[in-house]
Amino acid sequence: MAAEFEFKDRYNFEDLISIITLLRAPGGCPWDREQTHFSIKKNFIEETYEVIEAINKESPDMLREELGDVLLQIALHCEMESEKDNFDFSDVVDELVKKLVIRHPHVFGDVKAENEAEALSSWDKAKAETKKQKTQTESMLSVPRELPALMRAQKIQHKAAKIGFDWESADGAIEKLYEEINELKTAMSQGTKAEIEDEFGDVLFSCVNISRFLSVDSEEALTASTDKFLERFEIVERLALEKGIDMKSASLETLDELWDSAKKIKANNR
Numbered sequence: 001m002a003a004e005f006e007f008k009d010r011y012n013f014e015d016l017i018s019i020i021t022l023l024r025a026p027g028g029c030p031w032d033r034e035q036t037h038f039s040i041k042k043n044f045i046e047e048t049y050e051v052i053e054a055i056n057k058e059s060p061d062m063l064r065e066e067l068g069d070v071l072l073q074i075a076l077h078c079e080m081e082s083e084k085d086n087f088d089f090s091d092v093v094d095e096l097v098k099k100l101v102i103r104h105p106h107v108f109g110d111v112k113a114e115n116e117a118e119a120l121s122s123w124d125k126a127k128a129e130t131k132k133q134k135t136q137t138e139s140m141l142s143v144p145r146e147l148p149a150l151m152r153a154q155k156i157q158h159k160a161a162k163i164g165f166d167w168e169s170a171d172g173a174i175e176k177l178y179e180e181i182n183e184l185k186t187a188m189s190q191g192t193k194a195e196i197e198d199e200f201g202d203v204l205f206s207c208v209n210i211s212r213f214l215s216v217d218s219e220e221a222l223t224a225s226t227d228k229f230l231e232r233f234e235i236v237e238r239l240a241l242e243k244g245i246d247m248k249s250a251s252l253e254t255l256d257e258l259w260d261s262a263k264k265i266k267a268n269n270r
Contacts, residue, residue, distance in 0.1 A: 017089055020075045024083070037077060044073045103127055124162075136163050150218040153208040161212070170213035177206040235262035 005022055008015070023032040047069040054062035075089060082088040106113035106122040113119040133139045140159045143152055160166065167173045184199040191199070211218040236258045240247050245254060 016071070016075055017079075020072075020079045021082075024076075024079055032076075035076065035080075037080060040073065040076065044070075044077075047073055099130075102130055136160065148219055150204070150208055150222060153205055154212060154218050157209055157212055167209070167213070170210055173206065173209040173213055177203065177210060180206045232259065232262040232266060235265050 005019060006015075020032075023029045026033075047066065051063065051066040051070055054066045074092075078087070078089040078092055101108050103123050103126040105111040105126055106119055111122050113122050127133075128139060131138075131142065133142065136159060140156050143155045143159070145152065147155070157166075167176070180199065180202040184196070184203055187195045187199040208218045211221060236255070237247070239245075239258050239261055240250070245258070247255065
């Protein structure tokens with residue numbers, strides 16, 4: 001099979017499609033041939049997150065490589081459908097370009113958009129029309145359930161807010177959070193595990209509501225807080241080792257003192 005592939009100093013998109021076809025063909029790669037949409041769907045998620053990592057690290061070299069890995073996933077899924085005569089990569093590109101034209105009536109049509117907000121409004125209206133979404137519920141249901149939970153909650157709340165279903169200010173959202181926390185406390189003392197989980201979910205949903213009013217991305221905020229916890233915990237563990245403290249048997253008061261020390265160390269190192 002390798003003899004059918006032309007080796008070059010620099011390859012293009014057609015070469016990518018060619019090599020994917022060869023890898024999936026009889027005599028190609030046994031692993032590639034066995035893959036299905038379902039068997040590699042988690043690979044797609046993993047590669048996407050690695051692109052995000054490259055962006056966060058502001059590494060062009062890493063970003064170039066990881067974007068290539070995402071493109072590989074796209075090419076593989078297209079090849080699988082091409083083998084069934086359903087569609088190929090060119091069909092995907094064709095549909096994408098047509099969608100971009102339709103959803104930018106403020107660029108390719110007679111709709112005017114003088115700023116970002118008007119452009120997004122134009123996009124949303126065109127999207128709703130093409131998807132035949134007549135209600136906001138239909139628009140909200142179009143948000144994939146497979147998204148990270150905080151991201152999905154924020155997107156759905158944002159769509160609800162677009163038609164006025166929202167608090168007037170962050171104060172109302174904060175009051176709702178306190179209400180949900182009290183309901184969680186009641187469930188913890190009187191409810192079943194299912195009721196506790198339900199109320200805990202409402203607490204998280206309310207936190208996301210507050211994040212919108214603060215113009216904070218809830219997913220990014222939680223990621224940053226988790227990073228902060230890890231940094232402080234690393235210091236706590238080091239301090240415990242230096243002081244000969246067994247963290248497993250140490251009192252809560254001792255652990256709290258270590259935590260406060262870690263916070264001070266991190267603050268002084270800024």
